[in-house]
Amino acid sequence: MTAAxxxxxxxxxxxxxxxxxxxxxxxxxxxxxxGGRIAAMGPMAQLPAGACAGDEVAGGGRLLTPGLIDxxxxxxxxxxxAREFELRLQGASYExxxxxxxxxRSTVRLTREAGEAALAAQSAVRLRSLMQHGVTTVEIKSGxxxxxxxxxxxxxxxxxxxxxxxxxxxxTLLAAHAVPPEFEGRADAYVEQIAGTIVPEAARLGLADAVxxxxxxxxxxxxxxxxxxxxxxxxxxxxxxxxEQLSNQQGAALAAEFGALSADHLEHVDEAGVAAMARAGxxxxxxxxxxYFLRDSTPPPIALLRRLGVPMALATDCNxxxxxxxxxxxxxxxxxxxxxxxxxxALLGVTRHAARALGLQATHxxxxxxxxxxxxxxxxxxxxxxxxSIGGSPLRRRFHDGIEQPL
Ligand code: NIG
Ligand code: FE
Numbered sequence: 001m002t003a004a005x006x007x008x009x010x011x012x013x014x015x016x017x018x019x020x021x022x023x024x025x026x027x028x029x030x031x032x033x034x035g036g037r038i039a040a041m042g043p044m045a046q047l048p049a050g051a052c053a054g055d056e057v058a059g060g061g062r063l064l065t066p067g068l069i070d071x072x073x074x075x076x077x078x079x080x081x082a083r084e085f086e087l088r089l090q091g092a093s094y095e096x097x098x099x100x101x102x103x104x105r106s107t108v109r110l111t112r113e114a115g116e117a118a119l120a121a122q123s124a125v126r127l128r129s130l131m132q133h134g135v136t137t138v139e140i141k142s143g144x145x146x147x148x149x150x151x152x153x154x155x156x157x158x159x160x161x162x163x164x165x166x167x168x169x170x171x172t173l174l175a176a177h178a179v180p181p182e183f184e185g186r187a188d189a190y191v192e193q194i195a196g197t198i199v200p201e202a203a204r205l206g207l208a209d210a211v212x213x214x215x216x217x218x219x220x221x222x223x224x225x226x227x228x229x230x231x232x233x234x235x236x237x238x239x240x241x242x243x244e245q246l247s248n249q250q251g252a253a254l255a256a257e258f259g260a261l262s263a264d265h266l267e268h269v270d271e272a273g274v275a276a277m278a279r280a281g282x283x284x285x286x287x288x289x290x291x292y293f294l295r296d297s298t299p300p301p302i303a304l305l306r307r308l309g310v311p312m313a314l315a316t317d318c319n320x321x322x323x324x325x326x327x328x329x330x331x332x333x334x335x336x337x338x339x340x341x342x343x344x345x346a347l348l349g350v351t352r353h354a355a356r357a358l359g360l361q362a363t364h365x366x367x368x369x370x371x372x373x374x375x376x377x378x379x380x381x382x383x384x385x386x387x388x389s390i391g392g393s394p395l396r397r398r399f400h401d402g403i404e405q406p407l
Contacts, residue, residue: 003050004040008033008373008402012044013059016383017367018066018351023344023383031064033373033402041369055404062396063381065347066367067136067374068328069354072240072264072285072315074174075130076123076154076161077144079110081320094294094322095246098218104144104178107320111144111154120157126318127161129326132407134395136374138167139315139358141212143174146190147182148198151175155207166400168374170358172240173202176213176220176228191224195231203235210261210359214242215251222254229258238359244268245290256280262313262357266300267291274301278308283357285313286341286349288334289323299339312341313357314349329394332387343387373402 015029030047032040040048084097084106097103111119130138140161142154155171162169175198176191183190202208211232215225225241232239238261243251245265252273255263263269263277264285277284284305291299305312314331317323325331332346341349355365363372377397380386386394398405 003052004032004048006032006034006039006051006053008055008057008399009051009053010057010059010064010375010377011047012061013064013377014061014381015041015064015367016347018348019366019368021348023348025063025382028061031367031375036373036402038367038369038371038373041367057377057397057404059377063378063386064367065376065378066351066365067376067398067400068134068350069137069358069365070130070135070315070318070328070350071139071262071313071354071357072287072317073138073140074143074317074319075126075138075140076119076142076157077107077111077320078114078119078122079107079320080324081106084321095218103321105181107144108146108178108180112147112150116153116157119153120160123157124161124165126326127165127167130316130318130328131165131167131398131405132395133327133329133393134376134398135328136167136376136398136400137170137355137358137360137364139170139172141172141174143177146175146178146180148201151198152202152205152207155202159207166403166405170209170360171207172210172212173199173208174212174214175199176225178214178219187220187224191220191227195227199228199231199235199237203237208237210238210240212240212242215249215254216242216246218246222249222251225251225254229254233258240264244273252277256282261359265290267296267298269301271304274304274308274310277310283311283313283353285315285357286335286339287315287317287323288331288338289325290317291338292334293323302339302341311353311356312345312349313353314346315354327391329386329389330391333390336387343382343384346387347383373399375399
């Protein structure tokens with residue numbers, strides 16, 4: 001009988017497989033990979049005698065987790081908003097700046113002007129930084145183009161970044177992020193353009209995996225959001241929503257009504273909204289970077305989300321205006337410190353539940369036989385050690401599709 005032969009064999013690791021909500025650590029195990037998928041795993045004592053692999057990794061008793069999934073980013077944009085950061089330090093609010101034509105619209109000006117190659121180059125720097133912090137799957141939204149051509153440009157850049165880097169990219173059309181200047185005072189007409197032209201074109205070209213909107217006082221009303229969602233539904237695209245970030249617009253319930261993959265932010269969600277999400281299986285994507293950066297003081301209702309069994313994911317929300325970060329493990333720390341989540345919840349939030357927020361739960365987000373071999377090896381022993389670190393980089397090795405990638 002010939003001994004089992006694998007492409008990759010990682011030995012002697014503490015494994016957090018994230019296959020259920022316990023996020024327990026299984027000590028001293030192995031993971032074997034063939035064809036980019038996990039082929040076998042278990043305690044070292046069960047490693048088949050004579051098993052070998054093209055690539056063997058001695059884990060040295062460190063922690064092995066699923067590759068991290070950043071399920072909410074606005075990674076593709078041009079320029080920065082450091083000037084607005086200064087204005088806010090002087091007392092202006094995020095809403096004041098947005099109403100004065102800054103905020104999202106100032107990034108839109110620069111993103112529209114940028115050529116596709118320049119936009120890709122600026123965005124690639126952020127993508128590589130995310131990867132250096134353990135990300136193997138990332139969602140990238142458009143939303144700084146706000147015209148048919150500029151939104152398609154941003155989605156093309158996102159797709160191309162995924163083709164050029166060892167990371168899985170899922171794209172989301174967020175044309176309903178803000179009303180562009182040429183539609184000033186005519187938000188409904190812009191929504192018609194989104195529903196009638198931008199969603200259909202993005203769908204036809206296969207550039208969007210989902211559709212998102214910003215439902216808030218400085219974004220779109222629930223009625224406008226509904227029109228965007230109906231267009232997504234007509235074109236077979238799942239939806240997500242920036243909901244109850246600055247105020248309660250009943251956006252979470254609207255998202256749930258459309259079977260949304262996720263409702264994101266949720267600082268101002270009420271019990272009816274959370275209950276609707278629980279019934280629909282909609283994931284709560286929490287964004288502690290934006291909460292921190294805007295110096296918010298109303299955290300999302302963690303105890304309520306827990307009690308009603310809504311899965312909680314965490315993401316960077318990487319964007320120039322409210323969360324200029326590419327450090328997903330730091331978001332774990334912030335979720336524990338600012339939202340009082342547990343380290344185990346934080347780890348599930350960037351793996352299992354983040355996969356579900358992207359509709360990838362059948363293939364990504366956990367270490368199980370048959371799943372994609374996206375893995376991270378950390379200089380840590382427990383999830384608490386990962387979540388405890390502020391800003392350091394405990395990542396030692398990163399594998400995407402079963403292949404080790406240089407850090
Ligand atoms: O998720 N809330 C809306 N969208 C982003 C912010 C975008 C920006 O300010 O550029 C967010 O926080
Ligand atoms: Fe966002």
